[in-house]
Amino acid sequence: MMDNPRSDRVRSVAALSKRSVRSRTGRFAVEGPQGVREAVRHAPERVRDVYLTPDAAQRYAADLVEPARAAGLWVHEVTPEVLAAMADAEAPQGVLAVVDEASDALADVLAAAPRLLVLLTHVRDPGNAGTVIRGADAAGADAVLVSDASVDVHSPKVVRSTAGSLFHLPVVTGLDVAATLAALRAAGVRTLAADGAGTTLLPDADLTGPHCWVMGNEAWGLPAQTRDACDEVVRVPIHGRAESLNLAMAATICLYASAGVLGSGGGAG
């Protein structure tokens, strides 16, 4: 039982809340049972250590501790004080894991003949980024691409809001937008900018072939040069008096439209 909240190990886990430390170590922390369980299930080779309080070890024995031990992972019991000292969240429900950052490469994603992708170009809000990753997973996207100007997807808030989806599909980070758009085009993937300035309405967009949704910043959308570099600029229709949808909602609607599951709309609205 680890019981010293001031130990070097506890400090080094807590330090993973800093981007510079994540970047130097190539690791990040996953907090809470859902995220840790999905990491253990779907990316056990990346899980370094799992920490649980005695209560949590009991509660999540079948769901988490046994699969982790079966996968040969290090599982440590720690006091609630140690877990609190390690965690960024106020109440991580007694569970935390240290995980290697994803090392997915754009070339690998493109080599797998993807049908549906999403590229985040300047997304800054952690909740939005996490929700888009979760929505991309639910819509059956093949990968999420993230530009170098976007929020760090391994930051605690993003990790939390992905609800485990971070371990369900490749997430490629640190991308240059212009080079990525060129690589997508060369791979036969159409690029669809989602933007209020679009002239094509979403229901009229051709979503049959492989394509990638390109999402801009929460506040200012996509810069003109990015829009111009895309094959098409598509607008989600806004009814009522709303000025816009938030980024995560717009992305989810676009991704679900691509998934073809929103086809039988009626006359309401």
Add this chain to the structure above:
Amino acid sequence: MMDNPRSDRVRSVAALSKRSVRSRTGRFAVEGPQGVREAVRHAPERVRDVYLTPDAAQRYAADLVEPARAAGLWVHEVTPEVLAAMADAEAPQGVLAVVDEASDALADVLAAAPRLLVLLTHVRDPGNAGTVIRGADAAGADAVLVSDASVDVHSPKVVRSTAGSLFHLPVVTGLDVAATLAALRAAGVRTLAADGAGTTLLPDADLTGPHCWVMGNEAWGLPAQTRDACDEVVRVPIHGRAESLNLAMAATICLYASAGVLGSGGGAG
């Protein structure tokens, strides 16, 4: 220029962050230029006072101060310290208004022959509630209905996350779920429970006539008795390995499916 952050007026505005005070006074605070602008534009009869710092008064002169004065509203300049003392948000961008809570009634909503509604039955997260109201506005819904067991839609976090949509469509609060479902049925509005337990997939649901989406709690969904009381239980398809969508995303997808704008999905996903 109001410059005393400890004055009675400042204290009484700050107290609106408490539900008990909102409930007693029937008023709430709207913070930030977007929300205040939409309140002034679309519900001026409910706006009691507008407070701005000198910087904000200059920045939002045409957008906010002039329309507010033209509508005969009280517009007060206050020091940044006074605004900070009034506000719940850390950075309300120098603008705050005190507004009467909505007094929309279900009977009025139903009398207007609505085509698209959404009912929040046990939604507890302020961000989710606000995002659903924003999504309902964007999808062209006729009103949002909120049960007595849901988060207070006039709390600062909900108001912020509606991005002004709170003033764009009727929001009826404090509803009893069973009575509301009965009233909807009597008015010829079909009730569609959105729930992972649904047997009808969203693309197969009949969304042509007047209908109301019924949304449950973030964590546990809808209780069986509410599902049973609805005309149909509809499931948003989940692809990939995701377990679920968050409530706001699921609601937005359902509402946009109703709006009929997500019709041309392709084969991806």
